[in-house]
Amino acid sequence: MFLINCPFCGEREQSEFKAGGEAYLERPKQPTELSDDEWAEFLFMRKNIKGVQFERWNHAHGCRKWFNIARDTSNDQIKAVYKMGEKPPVK
Amino acid sequence: MSKNLRFKSSKLVDETYRISFKFNNKTYYGYKGDTLASALLASDVHLVGRSFKYHRPRGIMTAGSEEPNAIIQLHDNTSRTEPNVRATEIEIYEGLVASSQNCWPSVNFDIGGINNFLSPIIPAGFYYKTFMWPKSFWEKYEYFIRKSAGLGKSPKETDPDIYEHKYIHCDVLIIGAGISGIIAAKMAAKNGLKTLLMDEKSFLGGSTIYDNSEFSKINNQITSSWLEKEINEISKLENLEIKTRTSVAAFHGYNFLLARENLTDHLPISQRENKIRHRLLKIRSKKVINATGAIERPLIFDNNDRPGILLSSAMKKYIDLYGVACGENNILFTNNDTAYETAMSLLQRGIKVNAIIDNRVEIDSKLSYEVEKNNIRIFKGYTVVDTYGYKRINGLSIMQLSKDGQKVIGKKIKLSCDSLGVSGGWTPAVHLFTQSGGKLKFREDDQVFIPNKYPSDQLSIGSCNGDLSLEEITTNTVLSVKKFLNINNTDYKTFEITTGINKSKRNIWLLPSDKILGKTKSFVDYQNDATAKDIKLALREGFRSIEHVKRYTTTGMGTDQGKLGNMHALGIISETAGTKMGEHGTTTFRPPYTPLTFGTIVGRNVGEFFDIIRRTPIHDWHVANNAKFENVGQWKRAWYYPKANENMHQAVQRESKAARDCAGILDASTLGKIDIQGTDASEFLNRVYTNAWSKLAIGKCRYGLMLNEDGMVYDDGVTTRLDENHYIMTTTTGGAANVLGKLEDYLQTEWPELDVYLSSVTDHYATISVCGPHSKKIVSKVIPDLDFSDEKFPHMSFKNTKIGQIKCRVMRISFTGEQSYEINIQSNYGKSVWEKCMEAGKDFNITPYGTETMHLLRAEKGFIIVGQDTDATMTPIDLQMDWIVSKKKYDFIGKRSLYRSDTIKDDRKQLVGLLTENPKEVLEEGAQIVADIKKSPIEMLGHVTSSYYSPNLNKSIALGVVKGGKKMLGQKLIIPMENKNINVTVADPVFLDKEGERLNAKL
Known part of the structure; x- marks a missing residue:
């Protein structure tokens, strides 16, 4: 079980959090202008990489804040935790 | 006792404290500190169980948690029983009762033992291969296979322990x-x-x-x-x-x-x-x-599983720690020096060591010389090729190993023993x-x-x-x-x-025999009866991955997880396949290392503590009035309120009729409530709901439908505008937490520019819904100062008011289609206001109704329940709810998905009403809907989502989803059931009061 350093509350058990999938998927500003394929790209396509992946997490049973995590999917190491809108501190 | 196997021990056993226990209905004695295994060995009992597949007699093999054979069932004089306990781990106590597993009628005479003689025809994968034909017979075979297999018996009663x-x-x-x-x-x-x-x-x-x-x-x-x-x-x-x-x-x-x-x-x-x-x-x-x-490794040779054969280190532990000799005439068989330590421990106490058989030709350690000084024969460069004795080893034969260790040569020598300690080095x-x-x-x-x-x-x-x-x-x-x-x-x-020993070792994974492999039984996994022959067979049949060989032969799949034999399985695979050990890796080691009881895993979370229980502020009243409860998420909701001899159907019919004819009262406190404030609150609602919100006047309510970004219905509920920048949203009972999470997600990550604040207030308010033609009179009596006239307080509006000194909100909204008022008041006043309503409604036959009646009433009106009539594949268009989807709004969550090529298809499953040919026949929810039963395979068009007998319409009604259902109005379809086919007609999903006249009905 992960130990996640919530940027607002500090280190907490994984059971307090909810995973929100891949980060940096910006909702298109003008969805109606998009073709089916372009919309599907946003809606369905995910990277699922092996290595460092940027993810959104929510401190659901805590401060309710959403934030980002850089996690190595090959060994579950969390490389960085940072607030929404901040630049990822790792590559 | 004929043999003297107990020796003075200074370490663990307290010989002044004698304990009696029962094993297989016989009474034995041991001392405090003994494990069940050491106490049995001291009584010369080696045979403790039968093997899983061949039912071969098996004895205690180790002195620790790695034990594959000595797994027993524990009992006491109550309902307590525990299967699969390792006799090598359980310390004896006064009152211990244990028995062998996997044998019938007894461990000494086990009918399943016939499998041992049939073993040439029960190779690896036997069950997979044999019982697959004819395919349909599997269920019949399975019954007998399950009966004859299996380990201990699971307890039937509730675990009484804490x-x-x-x-x-x-x-x-x-x-x-x-x-x-x-x-x-x-x-x-x-x-x-x-x-x-x-x-x-x-x-x-x-x-x-x-x-x-x-x-x-x-x-x-x-x-x-x-x-x-x-x-x-x-x-x-x-x-x-x-x-x-x-x-x-x-x-x-x-x-x-x-x-x-x-x-x-x-x-x-x-x-x-x-x-x-x-x-x-x-x-x-x-x-x-x-x-x-x-963990010490065993050695893999023919008949290496007889009772009396133990790990050499276990033998040493039993004598040194418990003062128990495993036999009077011992032989040790090794490929390294550690067995000589065992020999010394035995010799020091004057216990006979008949011989040591060592795979190595050169042995050079202080201890080996010491052993030789004691006139113990050491057979250097020899291996055991067979053992004798059915329920207990009584002898073995040895032969010399060839130089490369692949063959045996020379003459066979027979030796006698009543116990054999083996050591294959350490893992x-x-x-x-x-x-x-x-x-x-x-x-x-x-x-x-x-x-x-x-x-x-x-x-x-x-x-x-x-x-x-x-x-x-x-x-x-x-x-x-x-x-x-x-x-x-x-x-x-x-x-x-x-030290007296050194590290030299001669590692041979599968020791050679004078017999061909097919005639040997060299066990690799004792608990699951997997032999070297089985592993080689798996390789011949084309299995290469260690994970596949494991599953095919079941090596390492017992409760001991192959702690002893996994390495040998790997060794035999790499030797046979001609690959390097390191390349295969190991199979996955999974938790738990040793089995845990369920009791340990759940801890205190049993019975009423299994999950959190949420009760409404009016709960005690429901209990006092004989309500039956239904679990909705973690909530306990009143389901129905049976009177005297009523069954559920009768109660629901009565409640439903009363709600439409006179008045009904429902505890709706469980509905999710989210307080929404901020200067952009209206814009926010515009973006999250499918319909328009900017023009909703203060004091008005509106029903809203929320979609996922994929266009599928996610949640619904009524939201009320309390003030310019203040709304209260209601959600479904089960969806409350997820809706809040989703709204926070959009606010924090997609639209951080919006000035909106969300707060969950579900538990802050009790919600009492009074409906029916007399509802207005009842609430007027409860809140006499408020003007309830249709002009001042029309449908879909709300009022701030007070009951006595206590502020409350009253909404005129309806989920039943009747005129209906919802009183929201601070939770702790909920019960008293409910009682006030009951009192005020006495003359109007006010009838409390539960969730079942609520479901029936809304189905009569064709109102959906998200999660019952929808399943994350339904768009609002599929639900025939086009009216709630704004054409004017530029964007809202899920809008773009409503005209993807897939969502605009005509033949999507769509919500329809269903009427049975026989109005008394009530459909089963979940039943399949078809058009043509002659076609093979039958095409499934959809399924029934809601179904009730309506006492107000005097007929059976149902909602269902059907492919292309919107265009099928009036068409006949079939619901095929086990014993009959039910004819239905596709109907409008609104069965009652399509015009909505009852909302303002006056009596």
Whole structure:
């Protein structure tokens, strides 16, 4: 079980959090202008990489804040935790 | 007792404290400190069980948690029973009753034993191969296979014991209190670190604690005495907590571990009352040190599974620790030096060692010379080729090994014995290390897997790290712990080690025999009866991956998880396939390391504590009025209120009729309530709901439908505009938490520019819904100061008001289609307001109704329930709810998805009403809907989602989803059931009062 350093509350058990999938998927500003394929790209396509992946997490049973995590999917190491809108501190 | 097998022991057993116990209905005696296994061995009982597949007689094989054979069923004089307990781990206590498993009628005469003679026709994969034809017969075969297989019997009654969970945080956790664990614990604790030391045994010191021969010394002291002093010293350290009888079950990522502390299993039953039996420890440790030791390997030769054959180290432990000899005439069979330590332990007590058979030709250690001095025959370069005796070994035959170890040569020599100790060298116990994600490497010189890459802040020391000699263990432990814990000063300087053995070993995974392999039974996995022959067969049949061979032969799949034989399976595979050991890797070691009872896993979360229970403020009234309850998420909701002799159907029919004819009252407190405030609140609602919100006047209510970004219906509910920048949203009972999470997600990540604040207020208000033609009169009596006239208080509007001094909100909204008022008041007044409504409604036959009636009433109106009539594949268009989807709004969540090529298809499943040909026939929810039953295969068009008998319409009504259903109005369809086909007609989903006149009806 992960130990996640919530940027607002500090280190907490994984059971307090909810995973929100891949980060940096910006909702298109003008969805109606998009073709089916372009919309599907946003809606369905995910990277699922092996290595460092940027993810959104929510401190659901805590401060309710959403934030980002850089996690190595090959060994579950969390490389960085940072607030929404901040630049990822790792590559 | 004919044999004298009990010797004076100074270590563990208290000979002044005699304990009687029962095994297979016979009474035996042992002493305090004995395990069931040691006490049975002292009574010359080796045969304790039958094997899984061939039902071969099996005896005690080990002296620890790795035991594959001696797994027994425990009983006591109550309903308590526990299967699959290892006799080698359970300490005897007054009142212990145990029996063998997997045998019928008894362990001495087991009918299943016939499988042993049939074994030539029961190879690996036998069940897969044989019982597949004809395919349809599997269910019949399965019944008999399951009956004859299986281990213990699971208890039938509720577990009467108490268990609990506990969290522990520490700086260093040390798993295993053998010599390396003790050294590490002293170093850590003396340096001010909060240290926790655990061992699965009842005592500290591991196997070194009985290493008391004069050949083994540390700094000129007998090794065991040296260690005893160390233990004595650490037990006084303040920073150190020591837990015995505590086994680590799982080692997860981020140094999170689960361990089971066994508190009462060793106590007499009379002393267990009201005590916690097991404690599940949930441990977070900054650093973890694995000191889990090593497990001795058996040797793989023909008939290596007879009762009386044990690991050589187990034999040594039984005599040194428990004072129990496994036989009067012992033989040892080895490929390394450790068996000579066993021989010395036996010889010191005058127990006969008939011979030592050693695979090695050259043996050069102090102990081997010492053994020879005692006139013990050592057969150098020999192997055992067969053993004799059915329920107990009585002899064996040996032959010389060829130079390459692949064949046997020369003459067969027969030797007699009543016990055989085998040693195939040592396997580091890396299970927990690999569970945590650690990667292993293979060390060629002594053929062991050792830790290589650590996934977290942890260290392996001692023999689990591949340090198998006393010298390596002591020196390397100090060096690596110093570095790992950043320690400059320790009490440990250098170790002066003397031992009688060295590291030489002749490793042969499958020992050759004079018989062809097909005629041998050389067991690799004792518990699952997998032989070397089976593994080779799997390879011949094309299996290559170790994981596949494991599943095909079931090697390593027993409750012991192949702690003994997995390495041999790997060895035989790589030898046969001509590959290198390291390349195959190992099979996955999964938690738990040793089995846990369910009781330990659930702890206190049983019965009413199994899950959180949420009760409404009016709950007690429902209970007092005979309500039956339904679980909705964690909520207990009143389901229906049966009177005297009513069944559910009768109660629901009565409640439904009353709600439409007079008045009904419903506790709707469980609906999710989200308080929404901020200058952009209206814009926010515009974006999250499908319909328009900007023009909703203050004091008005509106129904809203919320979609996922994929266009599918997610939740629904009524939202009320309380003020310019203030709304209250209601959600479905089950969806409340998820809706709040989703709204927060959009606010925080997609639209951070919006000035909106969300707050969950579900528990803050009690919600009482009064409906029916008399509802207005009733609420007017409860709140006399409020003008309830249709002009002042029309449908879909709200009023702030007071009941006495208490503020409340009243909404005029309806989920039943009747005129209906919802009173929202601070939770703690909920029950009293409910009672006021009941009192005020007395003259109007006010009838409390539960969720079942609520569902029926809304179905009459064709109102959907998200999650019942929808299933994450339904768009609002599919639900015939086009009216709620704004055409004008530029965007809202899910809008773009409503005209994807897939969502605009005509033949999507769409919500329709269904009327049965026979109005009395009520459909089953979930039943399939078809058009043509002659077609094969029958095309499934959809299914029934809601179905009731409507007392107000006097007929059966149903909602369902049907492919292209919108265009099928009036069409006949069929619901095929087990015994009959039911004819239905597709209808409008609104069955009652399509015009909505009842909302304003006046009586």
